[in-house]
Amino acid sequence: MKLPGTVAWTEEGIRILDQTLLPAEVVYRVLETIEELEEAIRALRVRGAPALGVAAAYGLALALRKEKPADRAAFMDALPRARTRLEKTRPTAVNLAWALARCEERVREEKTPRVEDLHAALLDEAHRISEEDRLLCERIGEAGEPLVPDGGSVLTHCNAGALATAGIGTALAPLYRAWKKGKRFEVFADETRPLLQGARLTAWELREAGIPVTVLCEGAAAGLLASGRVGLVLVGADRIAANGDTANKVGTYGLALAAAAHDVPFYVAAPFSTFDPGLPDGRSIPIELRAEEEVTGGRAPRGVRAWNPAFDVTPARLIRGFVTDRGLVRPPFERRPGGRKRIG
Amino acid sequence: MKLPGTVAWTEEGIRILDQTLLPAEVVYRVLETIEELEEAIRALRVRGAPALGVAAAYGLALALRKEKPADRAAFMDALPRARTRLEKTRPTAVNLAWALARCEERVREEKTPRVEDLHAALLDEAHRISEEDRLLCERIGEAGEPLVPDGGSVLTHCNAGALATAGIGTALAPLYRAWKKGKRFEVFADETRPLLQGARLTAWELREAGIPVTVLCEGAAAGLLASGRVGLVLVGADRIAANGDTANKVGTYGLALAAAAHDVPFYVAAPFSTFDPGLPDGRSIPIELRAEEEVTGGRAPRGVRAWNPAFDVTPARLIRGFVTDRGLVRPPFERRPGGRKRIG
Numbered sequence: 131m132k133l134p135g136t137v138a139w140t141e142e143g144i145r146i147l148d149q150t151l152l153p154a155e156v157v158y159r160v161l162e163t164i165e166e167l168e169e170a171i172r173a174l175r176v177r178g179a180p181a182l183g184v185a186a187a188y189g190l191a192l193a194l195r196k197e198k199p200a201d202r203a204a205f206m207d208a209l210p211r212a213r214t215r216l217e218k219t220r221p222t223a224v225n226l227a228w229a230l231a232r233c234e235e236r237v238r239e240e241k242t243p244r245v246e247d248l249h250a251a252l253l254d255e256a257h258r259i260s261e262e263d264r265l266l267c268e269r270i271g272e273a274g275e276p277l278v279p280d281g282g283s284v285l286t287h288c289n290a291g292a293l294a295t296a297g298i299g300t301a302l303a304p305l306y307r308a309w310k311k312g313k314r315f316e317v318f319a320d321e322t323r324p325l326l327q328g329a330r331l332t333a334w335e336l337r338e339a340g341i342p343v344t345v346l347c348e349g350a351a352a353g354l355l356a357s358g359r360v361g362l363v364l365v366g367a368d369r370i371a372a373n374g375d376t377a378n379k380v381g382t383y384g385l386a387l388a389a390a391a392h393d394v395p396f397y398v399a400a401p402f403s404t405f406d407p408g409l410p411d412g413r414s415i416p417i418e419l420r421a422e423e424e425v426t427g428g429r430a431p432r433g434v435r436a437w438n439p440a441f442d443v444t445p446a447r448l449i450r451g452f453v454t455d456r457g458l459v460r461p462p463f464e465r466r467p468g469g470r471k472r473i474g
Numbered sequence: 475m476k477l478p479g480t481v482a483w484t485e486e487g488i489r490i491l492d493q494t495l496l497p498a499e500v501v502y503r504v505l506e507t508i509e510e511l512e513e514a515i516r517a518l519r520v521r522g523a524p525a526l527g528v529a530a531a532y533g534l535a536l537a538l539r540k541e542k543p544a545d546r547a548a549f550m551d552a553l554p555r556a557r558t559r560l561e562k563t564r565p566t567a568v569n570l571a572w573a574l575a576r577c578e579e580r581v582r583e584e585k586t587p588r589v590e591d592l593h594a595a596l597l598d599e600a601h602r603i604s605e606e607d608r609l610l611c612e613r614i615g616e617a618g619e620p621l622v623p624d625g626g627s628v629l630t631h632c633n634a635g636a637l638a639t640a641g642i643g644t645a646l647a648p649l650y651r652a653w654k655k656g657k658r659f660e661v662f663a664d665e666t667r668p669l670l671q672g673a674r675l676t677a678w679e680l681r682e683a684g685i686p687v688t689v690l691c692e693g694a695a696a697g698l699l700a701s702g703r704v705g706l707v708l709v710g711a712d713r714i715a716a717n718g719d720t721a722n723k724v725g726t727y728g729l730a731l732a733a734a735a736h737d738v739p740f741y742v743a744a745p746f747s748t749f750d751p752g753l754p755d756g757r758s759i760p761i762e763l764r765a766e767e768e769v770t771g772g773r774a775p776r777g778v779r780a781w782n783p784a785f786d787v788t789p790a791r792l793i794r795g796f797v798t799d800r801g802l803v804r805p806p807f808e809r810r811p812g813g814r815k816r817i818g
Contacts, residue, residue, distance in 0.1 A: 153775035318781070321769060323667055323691040329774040337775050344779040345769055347667040348693040349725025353761075353786035356727070381693025383700070387731045417697075425665060425689055430673040431497035431681050435688040437662070442697035 133292040133306075134335065137176055137185045139256065144188045146176040149293060149327075153334040164193040164212060171219040174325060178294020179368045180263050180401060183225030186216045187256035190233050194252060202243045209234055209252075221416045222377055222441045224369040224406045229259050260296045266401040266455040267297025274304025274364065274399055274453035280313040282361035285351065285389075287320040288379035289331035290366025290399065300399040301366045302332070304453060309341050317343045318360065320351055322379060324424040324438065348381045352388035363389045364453070367400035374446030374461035375412025380439050386448040398444075399453035412443035477636040477650075478679065481520055481529045483600065488532045490520045493637060493671075497678040508537040508556060515563040518669060522638020523712045524607050524745060527569030530560045531600035534577050538596060546587045553578055553596075565760045566721055566785050568713040568750045573603050604640045610745040610799040611641025618648025618708065618743055618797035624657040626705035629695065631664040632723035633675035634710025634743065644743040645710045646676070648797060653685055661687045662704065664695055666723060668768040668782065692725045696732035707733045708797070711744035718790030718805035719756025724783050730792040742788075743797035756787035 135158075138145045143162040150173060151157050159175065161167045167189045170176050176185045193212035199205040213230045220226055236255040237248055278284060290301035298306045305317060317336055322328035329345045336343040346354060354360060363385060369377040376382070376398050389396040409415060418440040425436035452459040479502075482489045487506040494517060495501050503519065505511045511533045514520050520529045537556035543549040557574045564570060580599040581592055622628060634645035642650045649661060661680055666672035673689045680687040690698060698704060707729060713721045720726070720742050733740040753759060762784040769780035790805040 153773075320693075321667070321774075323665070323693060326773050329770065329778075333778045334775045337778055342779075344781050345774050346781045347724065347769055348691070349664075349667060349723075349728060350781060350783055350786070352728035352731060353724060353783055354781065356786075379693075380691065380697060384693060384696035384728050384732055387696060387735050388728055391731055425691055426673065429497075429670050430665075430689050431678045434673075434677045434681055435686075437688050437690045437694060437698065439694055439697055442694070442700075 133298060133339065136181050136293050137188070137296060139188050139191070139253070143192055144185060146170060146185065147293070148175045149177055149331060150175050152330050161192070163196055164189055164215060167192065168215060168219050177327070178289065179223035179225040179366065179404060180266070180295040180300065181293070182220060182223050183229035184256070184260045184263055184296045186226045187229045187233050187259045189216050190230065191249070191253045191256050194249060199245060201245060202248065205245055205248045206238070209237060220418060222368045222418045224404055225401070228403050232259065263295055263401070264297035267295050267299055267303045269455035270300055270399050270401065270453055271298055271303030271307035273455070273457045274397070275307040275311065277362055277364070277395070277397060277453070278304050278308035278313055279315055279361035281315060283316045283318055283359050285318040285320070285354065285360045285363045286332060287328065287365045287382055287385055288322045289327040291332055291335045293331045293335055294366065300401065301364045302335070303399065304364065305341065306339060309339070317341055318354060319343055319345050320348050320381060320385070321345050322381060323348060327379070348384070351385055355388045355392045355394050358392070360394050363394055363396045364399055367398045367404050368441055369409070369415050370398070370400065370405045370452070371409040371411045371415060372405070372407045372463070373411045374449060374452070374463055375415070376444045376446070376449060377412065377415045377417065377441045378444065380442045383442040383444045386444040390448050395450045396448060397451050397453055398449055402454045402456050412445060415443055417441050417443070477642060477683065480525050480637050481532070481640060483532050483535070483597070487536055488529060490514060490529065491637070492519045493521055493675060494519050496674050505536070507540060508533055508559060511536065512559060512563050521671070522633065523567035523569040523710065523748060524610070524639040524644065525637070526564060526567050527573035528600070528604045528607055528640045530570045531573045531577050531603045533560050534574065535593070535597045535600050538593060543589060545589060546592065549589055549592050550582070553581060564762060566712045566762045568748055569745070572747050576603065607639055607745070608641035611639050611643055611647045613799035614644055614743050614745065614797055615642055615647030615651035617799070617801045618741070619651040619655065621706055621708070621739070621741060621797070622648050622652035622657055623659055623705035625659060627660045627662055627703050628706045628708055629662040629664070629698065629704045630676060630707070631672065631709045631726055631729055632666045633671040635676055635679045637675045637679055638710065644745065645708045646679070647743065648708065649685065650683060653683070661685055662698060663687055663689050664692050664725060664729070665689050666725060667692060671723070692728070695729055699732045699736045699738050702736070704738050707738055707740045708743055711742045711748050712785055713753070713759050714742070714744060714749045714796070715753040715755045715759060716749070716751045716807065717755045718793060718796070718807055719759070720788045720790070720793060721756065721759045721761065721785045722788065724786045727786040727788045730788045734792050739794045740792060741795050741797055742793055746798045746800050756789060759787055761785050761787070
């Protein structure tokens with residue numbers, strides 16, 4: 131199975147596959163500064179919640195390397211500044227903030243005064259996050275594989291595949307795993323307006339992997355679900371509240387409503403770290419509003435406004451289960467005797 | 475209020491506003507042959523169920539004028555041939571077949587042997603259909619105006635406005651009427667992939683009329699409805715089965731599900747002739763599958779398939795009411811004592 135190298139560390143900087151050019155061109159870029167990384171994240175050259183976590187972790191290493199702090203104090207002073215800059219690039223995906231916090235914590239734990247050791251610890255933590263993400267994807271694939279029908283169809287939204295992670299993806303991982311085991315099925319991919327991650331990215335990586343894929347407009351999904359041809363809906367997640375309410379690419383909520391209307395199992399695949407226990411429910415998830423031009427660009431009349439939220443929130447009651455690296459988790463999540471919500 | 479001349483008869487042929495070029499260019503074309511009209515209908519240069527009825531009626535007049543039948547027998551022989559050709563251009567909209575049948579019937583009723591009288595009758599019937607459509611739109615506007623909130627927002631899908639009719643539209647008619655009466659509101663227009671009739675056409679004609687309009691992707695509509703900002707969803711219809719199941723532009727069904735989930739009133743506006751009493755329910759409405767290229771065009775990887783139905787079917791239970799030229803009609807439709815379903 132041929133899968134892309136979405137994000138990797140090199141001596142020159144962070145190497146990414148520029149996803150804005152896919153599928154027409156397969157171009158790898160090396161980002162040498164934090165400014166280049168910020169631009170790449172905002173422009174969605176690198177995207178997908180888990181891949182953003184990995185890229186941001188490497189971004190800290192990159193920023194500190196360029197900053198050349200003279201001593202530990204300067205290093206520890208520069209670190210949160212870089213962290214804050216990277217955190218601001220995309221507000222919804224929890225992985226980004228989570229990876230940055232983890233890197234900073236790791237460095238704070240290193241008691242060494244030697245700057246080169248701090249650099250090494252930072253880069254090591256970023257490598258760990260990347261390698262862990264690869265393993266998480268494998269485990270998500272294993273946990274979700276039994277859900278994949280043999281001979282039927284699966285519907286997915288946006289791109290939660292290899293291009294969104296450092297591994298074989300989240301929502302697509304069970305499909306890759308099932309295909310490898312010999313199951314045969316077709317994937318329907320919502321094109322995912324406005325940026326067409328489904329038509330451009332999911333279609334591209336599934337075709338590269340040899341899995342049959344058919345693209346459709348978001349508007350056609352409810353009719354497809356009504357037709358009875360889809361046995362499973364599987365999507366990724368950018369942030370999951372403690373009660374299971376899930377933020378994912380805009381359009382996911384409507385898809386979940388349509389799946390529920392036709393009793394098609396609707397599952398969310400994500401690393402366990404996507405759960406944000408600090409948020410009681412979906413109302414507190416910050417939703418990124420992106421540029422109006424992404425929607426109006428070239429087609430709407432001049433001067434017409436657009437409303438362009440990047441994400442929406444699917445309530446937990448519409449989600450049959452979460453496919454995670456810790457196995458299949460089903461809502462509703464009970465309260466622990468201690469009063470804290472239990473996730474999984 | 476400035477509204478476009480969507481379709482009109484001229485000495486040279488059928489004058490249409492070419493909707494494939496909007497909003498970038500406002501180009502009127504005169505179609506001089508039935509071939510040109512067939513192409514214009516298939517390419518959606520002229521579109522919208524009521525406008526298609528008017529265009530098809532004029533198309534018969536055009537075809538017969540070009541055919542130059544020598545006598546009544548030749549005229550009556552050519553007429554159904556032209557009718558069949560035009561009927562085949564778009565299978566879903568009932569108005570097209572309805573207008574063609576009505577023209578043919580009118581001509582059959584003319585017992586004159588004079589070919590010029592038959593021509594005159596045919597053209598007269600087409601003019602009547604056009605003028606009636608204008609009046610139907612006015613009545614739909616009147617019937618629906620009380621539903622329009624003053625100060626709130628209305629969400630619509632595709633284009634069911636002046637560009638889809640020979641008048642002020644169907645779904646947009648109540649909005650034009652309410653605006654003229656002094657109500658103030660904002661319109662959210664689904665962009666309506668793949669052909670962007672919302673972003674291109676609805677946004678254009680509302681802006682021309684001075685009504686504030688904001689475009690959004692279909693995927694964002696469920697989140698918008700969840701936000702509580704929308705007081706009314708109003709869409710058009712291409713065909714309505716006897717039980718109220720409604721075929722309209724693909725994406726309407728998902729929108730209706732989301733409106734129901736948030737208890738936002740969902741209404742369908744259409745001339746009464748859009749009801750097809752011959753179809754018991756939505757399952758028997760033929761759904762046009764259009765070219766895959768409309769979806770994949772330029773963005774999806776080469777060789778990837780697309781599923782591109784032009785319409786979907788919204789079950790009657792999700793529709794709060796129908797705004798028609800005969801007033802507001804609410805499902806469920808009862809059976810008459812005689813056993814025939816009663817519409818309205």
